[in-house]
Amino acid sequence: MSSICLPLAISDEEVDRIDRIVERGRPLRRGDHVFRAGEAFESLYAVRSGAVKTYTLTEEGEEQIMGFHLPGELFGMGGLSAGRHPNSAAALETSAICEIPFARMEPLSRDIPGLQRHLFQLMSREITEDQQLMILLSKKSAEERIASLLLGLSSRFKQRRLSPRTFRLPMSRGDIGNYLGLVVETVSRVFTRMQRSGVLEVAGKDVTILEPERLAEMAGTRLEER
Amino acid sequence: MSSICLPLAISDEEVDRIDRIVERGRPLRRGDHVFRAGEAFESLYAVRSGAVKTYTLTEEGEEQIMGFHLPGELFGMGGLSAGRHPNSAAALETSAICEIPFARMEPLSRDIPGLQRHLFQLMSREITEDQQLMILLSKKSAEERIASLLLGLSSRFKQRRLSPRTFRLPMSRGDIGNYLGLVVETVSRVFTRMQRSGVLEVAGKDVTILEPERLAEMAGTRLEER
């Protein structure tokens, strides 16, 4: 099971060792927090089922969502360097989370060379994703932002062997807007527009991508560039 | 001298050891690259004089500036985890850069406990800054963005014991716009507007902050929020 949490090419015996330090259970309900900004960093977390958002608060107390985390994905490593979590993490729907105490992981990572590298890669991937998001926020239109988000989700579902064509959005329109720097109304309008143009089939949180190629086109270059 | 590059509470002897591995010289001219995206990560860099921008290219080949680096600041640690630089770094004006070969630094960091922590803190600060930028990009108006940038620069100049009130912008209007997700014309207009309202004195790249309090106000909450 923890092979889902930490997909990595290691021996059964090693899986076992990791398995023993992973703490299970902890079923969370929509809105429950996994951790809050400022708390000491003690564990990494993996989504077993459900979905999680990580966010910070602006000086004015508004929420800014930094990322969504789907089953099989790790989160909470933002605090690794600083020793405390720079942002909060809350469940988007009923979720099962596994906790991986970091202190017990460090000795392991000495014995399993792949593990250390794997963690570094995860951190670096997070930085890359942040940068992608910055580009999205600074240069893309509402349509491009939403197309990118949908394609990203689609490919992540595919990785987890779920349908990349049809899936249920775990987050609200408000969350999508917050994440992408748009207001709810705009998110809603773009969804209906995409539906009308036949690219998507949308029914509440259930989305079907009818024309992936066209969606990809929409996510990319928009006329003439800037 | 390297105490400027790595400001850190360590003994003279230790400064000496670090000093010996820092490579000097390398005067760069406007537009010259320190490193390019994709190159192997081998060193950290510090700005001795001048200024540097780090940027990535979007899929469409446009530049997206990720940060500006002033004298005394380290840059290029984005590649630390991945092993290769995720973005490029170019001089904004004639600059002197010191290079700190990372391989020679690692043994040192075992002996100097503060050093390792210092590096982690730097990485974590970079992540925090990226997140601040994301909030800026997703929630703030043109005026707020520029006010924030100016205040940020001001406080960084102050840290380096330069005037926080009067300074020369090392980057072009175009670079500012690119960084903040605005077009040049907007940047230019906001500058003139701030000048007319008496908050700033602007003459080309020379800026004087006349009313810091008002600028800070502009950087913060803008009517009613979102």
Next chain:
DNA sequence: CGACAATTTGACTCAAGTCAACTAGGGTGG
């Protein structure tokens, strides 16, 4: 079955982008 929250839709506004023309600097070669 309500009651409240989330979503959608329409009408209107406005901040920032686009296009275009003009001006000011900065650096180079004669």
Next chain:
DNA sequence: CCACCCTAGTTGACTTGAGTCAAATTGTCG
């Protein structure tokens, strides 16, 4: 040393994508 050229910056007129406000509709959970 200065004329010229090229790039950077400014300004104005106009357009537009996304935000705001408001109202209707749907969904959801206790």
